[in-house]
Amino acid sequence: MIGFLTLFKREVIRFLKDALDTIVPPTVEVALYMLIFGLALGPRLGNIEGMPYIQFMVPGLILMSIIRNSFLNPAYSLFQSRWDGNIADLLSSPLSASQIALAIILGGVVRGIIVGTLVFVATLIFASFSISSLLLALGYAIVVSMAFAALGCIVGLWTKGWEGIGTVNSFVLDPLVLLGGVFYSLDMVSGIPFIEPLTKINPFTYITEGFRSALLGNIETAMFGFVLTIGLGMIFLVLAIMLFRNGYHLKS
Amino acid sequence: MKIPAVSFQSLEKVYRNVTALKDLSLDIQEGEFFGLLGPNGAGKTTSLNTIAGLVKPTKGKVLIDGLDAIRQYRETHRLVGMMFQDIILDSRFLNVHEILVYHAGYFGIPRRRAQELANELLKRLDLWNKRTARVQELSGGMKRRLMLAKALIHDPAIIILDEPTAGADVELRLLIWKMMEEFHEQGKTIVLTTHYLEEAERLCDRVAIIDQGKLLVEGSPEELMKRQNQQHLEDVFLQLIRDDSV
Numbered sequence: 001m002i003g004f005l006t007l008f009k010r011e012v013i014r015f016l017k018d019a020l021d022t023i024v025p026p027t028v029e030v031a032l033y034m035l036i037f038g039l040a041l042g043p044r045l046g047n048i049e050g051m052p053y054i055q056f057m058v059p060g061l062i063l064m065s066i067i068r069n070s071f072l073n074p075a076y077s078l079f080q081s082r083w084d085g086n087i088a089d090l091l092s093s094p095l096s097a098s099q100i101a102l103a104i105i106l107g108g109v110v111r112g113i114i115v116g117t118l119v120f121v122a123t124l125i126f127a128s129f130s131i132s133s134l135l136l137a138l139g140y141a142i143v144v145s146m147a148f149a150a151l152g153c154i155v156g157l158w159t160k161g162w163e164g165i166g167t168v169n170s171f172v173l174d175p176l177v178l179l180g181g182v183f184y185s186l187d188m189v190s191g192i193p194f195i196e197p198l199t200k201i202n203p204f205t206y207i208t209e210g211f212r213s214a215l216l217g218n219i220e221t222a223m224f225g226f227v228l229t230i231g232l233g234m235i236f237l238v239l240a241i242m243l244f245r246n247g248y249h250l251k252s
Numbered sequence: 253m254k255i256p257a258v259s260f261q262s263l264e265k266v267y268r269n270v271t272a273l274k275d276l277s278l279d280i281q282e283g284e285f286f287g288l289l290g291p292n293g294a295g296k297t298t299s300l301n302t303i304a305g306l307v308k309p310t311k312g313k314v315l316i317d318g319l320d321a322i323r324q325y326r327e328t329h330r331l332v333g334m335m336f337q338d339i340i341l342d343s344r345f346l347n348v349h350e351i352l353v354y355h356a357g358y359f360g361i362p363r364r365r366a367q368e369l370a371n372e373l374l375k376r377l378d379l380w381n382k383r384t385a386r387v388q389e390l391s392g393g394m395k396r397r398l399m400l401a402k403a404l405i406h407d408p409a410i411i412i413l414d415e416p417t418a419g420a421d422v423e424l425r426l427l428i429w430k431m432m433e434e435f436h437e438q439g440k441t442i443v444l445t446t447h448y449l450e451e452a453e454r455l456c457d458r459v460a461i462i463d464q465g466k467l468l469v470e471g472s473p474e475e476l477m478k479r480q481n482q483q484h485l486e487d488v489f490l491q492l493i494r495d496d497s498v
Binding site for chain 1: 267301304305306307308325326327329330332334336338340341342343344345346354355357358359360361362402
């Protein structure tokens with residue numbers, strides 16, 4: 001257990017010591033989104049799902065930050081260790097493959113939750129938003145960050161260069177998140193060719209919708225997204241642990 | 253019969269089309285000071301990395317104190333302290349002292365004890381004044397000392413040193429050999445690879461010479477010199493490698 005906790009602590013210290021590059025930028029980015037889309041353009045869009053647009057954006061922006069940061073932390077940390085060669089320290093230690101994978105993934109979860117919390121605080125500067133059920137919201141956020149940290153772990157093992165992480169982020173994660181109801185509801189794109197079907201088949205739409213409901217304390221409507229995230233998370237988690245056990249891109 | 257500290261059993265490793273190890277069988281007894289010698293590319297690092305869990309054998313197995321290094325790696329890794337040939341240090345955000353404390357943590361050593369052990373090793377390896385320095389501020393020799401400290405921090409029964417004195421100055425070489433002689437006297441098993449054959453001749457109880465992944469000879473330096481009718485281990489080495497390449 002000491003070995004596992006040591007690695008988990010290392011993963012957390014790694015991004016905390018580099019907070020200016022890891023925690024501050026996503027918070028500033030979201031503040032900019034709030035300023036431009038919420039304050040400048042929002043009033044022209046009126047109410048969405050019974051609330052001002054700027055308020056509607058808050059859950060999506062928090063979720064987007066959680067997903068990105070919990071994904072990036074393990075992906076960069078793992079690839080950096082492979083690149084520098086010090087992954088050998090872990091592989092030659094008594095830590096099991098599952099312990100290494102889980103400690104790295106949990107590091108990503110912590111970063112996702114810290115950034116998500118800071119982003120939430122930043123949004124409060126621009127919009128009033130009260131969380132109805134903190135427990136439900138936190139539970140949902142942890143499950144989401146766990147799922148995408150596991151995906152980050154897979155990508156950190158799979159990639160052969162730094163660019164690979166950026167490629168997955170730009171060509172897979174960002175389009176799915178941005179077309180997944182962060183900035184609009186399904187009703188808003190009803191009848192718009194290409195965008196409506198893309199949004200409907202995108203699982204992120206339901207994850208975002210679920211998170212929005214979770215923040216508002218609506219358990220029933222949050223449940224589908226919650227279950228979907230758990231399902232995705234289990235697939236990513238099992239895959240990440242299996243890859244570690246097989247020494248994929250770790251052992252020759 | 254005593255269980256060998258390290259036992260390579262019909263070990264074979266093939267990388268795509270290159271055979272790095274061919275049916276390597278070799279026992280290293282507990283408490284031995286053992287030299288694994290061979291030219292560059294002979295398979296020394298590959299065989300040692302199978303012990304560390306970085307290389308998966310294509311065939312055969314490696315036993316550490318009778319335990320399978322692949323299946324029972326959590327137990328075998330506790331027994332082994334590995335100083336890798338390449339300098340690999342968690343250099344991005346930890347200082348010298350922290351690197352050792354974290355490394356000890358991976359081996360299950362509680363933080364307070366890890367700090368004590370790190371302090372002792374840093375003093376012993378003449379790195380105490382650099383304890384708060386970043387790796388980037390260390391010279392090549394200091395980095396090697398730190399690599400050695402990492403290998404020793406969990407007090408392993410088997411110490412494996414892959415070319416520990418490569419690029420080291422005389423002072424560091426003498427320090428490493430002095431420490432290893434002390435560990436040898438304490439009964440620890442020491443396995444090393446080196447290109448300094450006169451040192452291997454002086455220090456090792458037994459050596460094995462491998463080339464192109466296969467074992468050529470093994471025995472005490474005296475035995476091998478007598479067998480090959482040579483004055484020095486280096487001459488034995490050169491003769492065997494020359495014969496093998498014909």
